[in-house]
Amino acid sequence: MGAEPEVVAFFDPRTSSVQYVVICPETRRCAIIDPVLDFDEKCGSMATRSADRILALIGDRGLTVEWILDTHPHADHFSAAAYLKEKTGAPIAIGARVTAVQELWQRIYNWPELRTDGSQWDHLFAEGDRFAIGNLEGRVMFSPGHTLASVTYLVGDAAFIHDTLFMPDGGTARADFPGGDAGVLWDSIQRILALPDDTRLFTGHDYQPGGREPLWESTVAGQKAANIHLRKAQNRADFINLRQERDRSLAMPRLILLALQVNINAGRLPPPEADGHRYLKYPLNRFGSAAWD
Numbered sequence: 001m002g003a004e005p006e007v008v009a010f011f012d013p014r015t016s017s018v019q020y021v022v023i024c025p026e027t028r029r030c031a032i033i034d035p036v037l038d039f040d041e042k043c044g045s046m047a048t049r050s051a052d053r054i055l056a057l058i059g060d061r062g063l064t065v066e067w068i069l070d071t072h073p074h075a076d077h078f079s080a081a082a083y084l085k086e087k088t089g090a091p092i093a094i095g096a097r098v099t100a101v102q103e104l105w106q107r108i109y110n111w112p113e114l115r116t117d118g119s120q121w122d123h124l125f126a127e128g129d130r131f132a133i134g135n136l137e138g139r140v141m142f143s144p145g146h147t148l149a150s151v152t153y154l155v156g157d158a159a160f161i162h163d164t165l166f167m168p169d170g171g172t173a174r175a176d177f178p179g180g181d182a183g184v185l186w187d188s189i190q191r192i193l194a195l196p197d198d199t200r201l202f203t204g205h206d207y208q209p210g211g212r213e214p215l216w217e218s219t220v221a222g223q224k225a226a227n228i229h230l231r232k233a234q235n236r237a238d239f240i241n242l243r244q245e246r247d248r249s250l251a252m253p254r255l256i257l258l259a260l261q262v263n264i265n266a267g268r269l270p271p272p273e274a275d276g277h278r279y280l281k282y283p284l285n286r287f288g289s290a291a292w293d
Contacts, residue, residue, distance in 0.1 A: 024134025071162035079267035091122035095151035120266035145185025171229035
């Protein structure tokens, strides 16, 4: 799979998200994967602290950013892709099937003005596309199931697997969001587990089971041996049953209805209105009843 990239992770405890800087050691060129734009839903405040930590690393180490990549339109945090593009000039990219996610959520938000052709990004990756980070070659593998548009980025011996597999003690990602599918998620996981056993797997979240310290790196072999969901469900039908039963017990992510309208627009915030302030739209009563008790 080529040379080994250096991977620097940034864990965001507010959203349990992991952001990555993927570095070519020979050229000091890098890519940023799944950056977080900070948001406090209680008071509506936004900040760039998480993204600025990434920029500080890039500055301190004299790195050149070649790509800003999202693995999918996130439901649990705002993407900082647009902010980092403004700061670095690097192109932003995502999987080509983001257009299906845009069409889906355009209807949910009743947002006819939203362009649903993916033109908000500089590049849309198709299955099998290749890209360069310095002397490293990256490859794109579609990994839907969690969302319609999810992709895995393969760079050297590393795979950035977003919300498919968590750490082995955390299991697998949910598949009950609009456009999600537990069976398709199983298929995507099998493709990831078909990679060489020593492939390093970098997950998009860690929810710290049992209160342990955050972790984000595993291997294909480690997932095969110890993933708690794959040990319980070793075929597609059993996995669908396990995943659907678990998803029925989970609350909606607290930021999903706020974050998606930003993330399907490549991390761009709504423009200021006549009073100079920006406003997010919030669809009411679109997703069933809340767990009031």
